[in-house]
Amino acid sequence: MSLVHYYPGDSFFHKLDPRVKMLWLACMFVLSFIFNHPLHLGVLFISVLFLWIYMKIPFSELKLFFKALTIVAIVTFFFQLLFYPGEHAIVSFSIPRWIPYFGGVTAITIEGLVNGIAMVLRLFIIVLTMPVITMSTSLEHLIISLIRMGMPYEIAFAATTALNLVPVLQSDALKIIDAQKARAFTALERGSFKDKIKAYVPLIVPLMVGSLKKGQQLEVAMESRAFGAYESRTYLTEIRMRSIDYVFAAFFVIITILCLALRILKGFGAFRL
Amino acid sequence: MVRRRGRIAEVHVAYIAISAAVTTAAAYIPMFPVIGAGSMMSAGMIVVPLVGILLGPTAGTLAVAIGAFLGQIVAPYGAIFGLITFLCPMTNAFVASLLAFRKWKEGICALGLTILMWYVITSIKWAGDPYASVRWYFPFLHLASFASLLIMRGKIGEWIEGLDPKKVPIGIFLSALAGLLAEHMVGNAIYVGIYSGPARVYAFVLSIYWIERLLGAIGATLVGTPLLIALYKARVEIGPWSLREG
Numbered sequence: 001m002s003l004v005h006y007y008p009g010d011s012f013f014h015k016l017d018p019r020v021k022m023l024w025l026a027c028m029f030v031l032s033f034i035f036n037h038p039l040h041l042g043v044l045f046i047s048v049l050f051l052w053i054y055m056k057i058p059f060s061e062l063k064l065f066f067k068a069l070t071i072v073a074i075v076t077f078f079f080q081l082l083f084y085p086g087e088h089a090i091v092s093f094s095i096p097r098w099i100p101y102f103g104g105v106t107a108i109t110i111e112g113l114v115n116g117i118a119m120v121l122r123l124f125i126i127v128l129t130m131p132v133i134t135m136s137t138s139l140e141h142l143i144i145s146l147i148r149m150g151m152p153y154e155i156a157f158a159a160t161t162a163l164n165l166v167p168v169l170q171s172d173a174l175k176i177i178d179a180q181k182a183r184a185f186t187a188l189e190r191g192s193f194k195d196k197i198k199a200y201v202p203l204i205v206p207l208m209v210g211s212l213k214k215g216q217q218l219e220v221a222m223e224s225r226a227f228g229a230y231e232s233r234t235y236l237t238e239i240r241m242r243s244i245d246y247v248f249a250a251f252f253v254i255i256t257i258l259c260l261a262l263r264i265l266k267g268f269g270a271f272r273l
Numbered sequence: 274m275v276r277r278r279g280r281i282a283e284v285h286v287a288y289i290a291i292s293a294a295v296t297t298a299a300a301y302i303p304m305f306p307v308i309g310a311g312s313m314m315s316a317g318m319i320v321v322p323l324v325g326i327l328l329g330p331t332a333g334t335l336a337v338a339i340g341a342f343l344g345q346i347v348a349p350y351g352a353i354f355g356l357i358t359f360l361c362p363m364t365n366a367f368v369a370s371l372l373a374f375r376k377w378k379e380g381i382c383a384l385g386l387t388i389l390m391w392y393v394i395t396s397i398k399w400a401g402d403p404y405a406s407v408r409w410y411f412p413f414l415h416l417a418s419f420a421s422l423l424i425m426r427g428k429i430g431e432w433i434e435g436l437d438p439k440k441v442p443i444g445i446f447l448s449a450l451a452g453l454l455a456e457h458m459v460g461n462a463i464y465v466g467i468y469s470g471p472a473r474v475y476a477f478v479l480s481i482y483w484i485e486r487l488l489g490a491i492g493a494t495l496v497g498t499p500l501l502i503a504l505y506k507a508r509v510e511i512g513p514w515s516l517r518e519g
Contacts, residue, residue, distance in 0.1 A: 004346055029355055033467060068350035076468060083471035085402050101477045119468045126355035126467070134346050154279065154286045159339050162293035166347070169298040197492055200304070204316060204496045205503065207298075208323070211291050212509050218287035227286070228278030 004163065007135050011055050014136045017245040018145035020252075021133045027256040032125040034260055035269035038114060041121035048128050057135050065128060073123055077116040086111030088273060114271050139163065144239055153233065161218070169211060176206050282331035288511055289336045292324045296340025296362070297347065304492070317344075317362065318489040321456075322449035323497045325366030326373040326433065327504070327511050337366035354463050361460045369452030372422065373444070373513050375430030381422045384451050387458035388415050394462045395472070404472040411475050414483045415454045422451060434513045436505055442498045449493035453486045 008014070013021070028044065035041050052062055082102065086109025097103040134142070143156045180202055262268035279286050302316035324340075325333035341359035345352040352358040364387065371380030391412060399405035422429070425447060432444035461478075464470045504512055 025356060036469075065350045069353075072353060079471060079474045080469070083404075083473040084469070085471070101473075115469060122468065123353060127350060127353060130345065130352065130356055131349045134349065152281075154281055154289075155335065155339065158286050158290040158293055158336070159343060161287075161290035162297060162339055163343055163347075165291065165294035166297045166343070169294050170301060173298065173302065196304075197488065198495060200302075200316060200319065200492060201495050201499065203302070204299070204319060205500050208295060208320070208496075208500055209503050209507065209509075211295050212288065212327075212504060212511065213507070215285075215288045215291035216509060218291065219285045222279060222285075222287055 004139050005061065005131075005135055006138055007055070007057055008138070009055055009136065011136075013051060013055055013132070016248060017239060017241050018133070018137045018141050019149060019239075019241070020245045020249045021137060022145070022149075023249050024252050025129050025133055027252045028129045029126065030256055031259055032122050034263045036115070036118050036122075037269050037271040038117040038121060040269040041118050041125065044125050045121050045128075048125055048132065051132050052128070055132070055136050057131075061131070061135070065131075069124065069127060073120045076123060077120050080116035080119050081108055081112045084109070084112035084115045110273060111271075118271065140237055141239055144235055144237060147235075148239065154228070157227075165214075169207065172210060173203065173207055176203055281335060282329060283516055284328050284332035284511060288328060289332050289339070292328055292333070292336035293340035293343065296320055296324055296337050297344045300341075300344045300348070300351075314485060314489070316492075318453065319492040319496050321362045321365045322369035322452040322490075322493050323445075323500065325368075325370035325452060326445065326448060326497065326501070326513070328370070329374050329513070329516050330367060330370040330376065330379075333370040334363055334367040338363040354460075354467065357463065361456045361463070364459045365452040365456035367452075368455040369448045372429045372448035372451055373433045374516070375427050375434070375513070377422065377425075377427050377430065380448075380451065381419065384415070384419055384422065384455050387455045387462070388412055388419065390462045391458050394466050398465050398469060399472045402472045404476065407472050407475045407479065411479055412454075412458060414486065415458055418447075418451050418454050421447060430513060433501070436502060436514065438498070438502065441501060442494050445497040445501070446490050446494040449497065450486065450490035453489045453493075457482060457486055 016024075028048070032041065032044055035044070049062075082105050086107075088110040089107035090110055090113065091108045092106060093108075095102050095105045137145075139160065143160055147153060147156050185199070185202065259269065263270065281289060296317060299320040300315045300317040304314045304316055304318065321337050321341075324337050327333065328336055338359055341362040345356070345358055354361075364383070368380055368383045368387075371377070371383060392408065395405070395408040399408060429444045429447050432440035433448070435441075461470075461475075501512060505514060510516075
C-alpha cells in the first residue's frame with residue numbers, strides 16, 4: 001500500500017504541470033501570510049476547499065485533516081481570543097491574578113476574536129494546500145518536476161528510495177518490538193516514565209543499526225549497477241510545460257504581486273477597526 | 274577535488290536514503306504528549322540529531338530534510354507550517370552535526386542565528402504587547418547551551434570521535450541539545466511570524482519546553498551512545514571518525 005495518497009483524475013488541476021502547481025502553492029502561502037482579515041482569508045480557504053471538491057478527493061481525507069487539526073485550531077483560537085492585545089472589549093471580566101498563566105486577563109476583544117478566526121483560517125489554508133498537489137500529482141511526476149527545477153538526481157533517488165523503505169522500516173520496528181516482548185521486555189507499555197524513555201534504546205538502536213546495514217547492501221547494489229556513471233540521464237516519463245501552464249503561472253504570479261501591492265499601498269486584506 | 278559518483282559530501286546516497294527513511298518512520302513512533310498542543314512528541318526527536326551526528330553537516334542535514342519533507346507528504350495534517358515545516362528538523366540535524374564534526378564555530382553561529390531570529394521576529398510582531406518582555410528570558414536554555422558551547426568548543430567533536438564510553442554521552446548530549454534547541458527556536462519564530470502567537474502564550478510554554486528538550490537530548494544520548502559504538506564495531510562507513518576530513 002502506497003504511503004502517498006494520490007487520486008488520479010481528469011480535472012483541469014490534475015493536468016497542470018507540477019511546477020505550476022508548486023508555484024500556486026507558494027502563491028497561496030504568500031497570500032495567506034499577506035492577509036489577516038478573516039474575509040479575505042475566508043475566500044482563500046473556500047477556494048482551497050473548492051479545489052478539493054473539484055478534484056474529487058474523497059471526503060474521508062478532508063475529514064482526517066479536520067480531525068487532526070481540531071485541537072491545534074481550538075488552542076490557536078483561544079490563545080488569540082484571550083491573549084491578543086486589543087482595545088475594543090466585547091466582554092469584560094476579571095480572572096484573578098493568582099491563577100497561573102490566565103490570571104490578569106480582563107476582556108475578550110474584537111481584535112482578539114477576529115485575529116483568532118484569521119489565524120485558524122490561515123492554519124487550515126497552509127495545511128490544506130500542500131495535499132492538493134500531492135493528491136493530484138503522481139510521485140513520479142513530482143520528482144521529475146523537482147529534477148527539472150534543478151534538484152540533483154541523487155537527491156531525487158534518495159527521496160523515492162526513502163519513501164519505498166518507510167513501510168519496510170515500520171515493519172522492522174514492529175518486529176523488534178515483538179522480539180523484545182518475547183523476551184519479557186514490557187517497559188514500553190507498563191514501565192514508569194523513566195523506564196519508557198530507556199525502553200526506546202532497545203527499539204531504536206537495532207532499528208538504526210539494521211537500517212544502516214541495509215544501506216551497505218543498497219550501496220553495493222547501486223555500485224554494481226554503475227549508479228551515477230553518466231552525468232545526464234533520460235527518464236521513462238517526461239513532463240513539458242504547455243502554453244496553458246505558462247498562462248496560469250503568469251496569472252498566479254500577477255495576482256500575488258497585485259495583492260501584495262494593494263496590501264502595502266491601500267491596506268487591502270488588513271483588518272482595521 | 275574529484276567528486277565521487279553516487280556520493281554527496283563523501284556519504285553514499287544509499288545511506289542518505291536509508292537515514293531519510295528512518296527519520297520518516299521514527300515520526301510515527303510516539304513518545305510523550307506535548308502539553309497544551311494535543312499532539313505527541315515522536316521518536317523523531319531522538320533520531321534527527323543522531324542522523325546529523327552520523328552523516329555530517331551536508332549529508333545528515335540533507336537526509337533529515339528529505340525525511341521530514343516526505344513526512345509532510347505522507348502525513349500533511351502534521352505540517353502546521355505548510356511546506357516549510359521541514360526546516361525545523363533540518364536545523365536540528367545541521368547544528369548537531371556541525372558540533373559533532375568539530376565545526377564548532379559554525380555550530381555556535383548557527384545556534385546564535387536562530388536565537389537572534391527569535392529576538393528580531395518577536396520584537397516586530399510583539400510591538401505594543403504588554404507581555405512582550407517574555408521574549409528576553411524565554412530562550413534561557415538556548416542561551417545556556419550557547420554559553421556551554423563557547424566553553425566546550427571543539428571538545429564535543431573530539432569526545433564523539435574518540436568513542437570513549439565516558440565522554441561520548443556528554444558529547445552527544447551537548448550536540449543533540451543544541452540541535453533540539455535550534456529546532457525549537459526556528460519553530461517558535463515561524464509560529465510567531467505566521468500565526469502571530471501572542472507573547473503571553475510563551476509564559477506558559479516557558480515552563481514546559483525545557484523539560485521536553487532536555488528529555489529529547491537525554492533520549493538521544495541513551496540511544497546514541499550504544500548506537501555509535503555499535504556502528505563503529507560493525508565497520509559501517511559513517512560517523513565522524515570515518516567521514517571527517519583532516
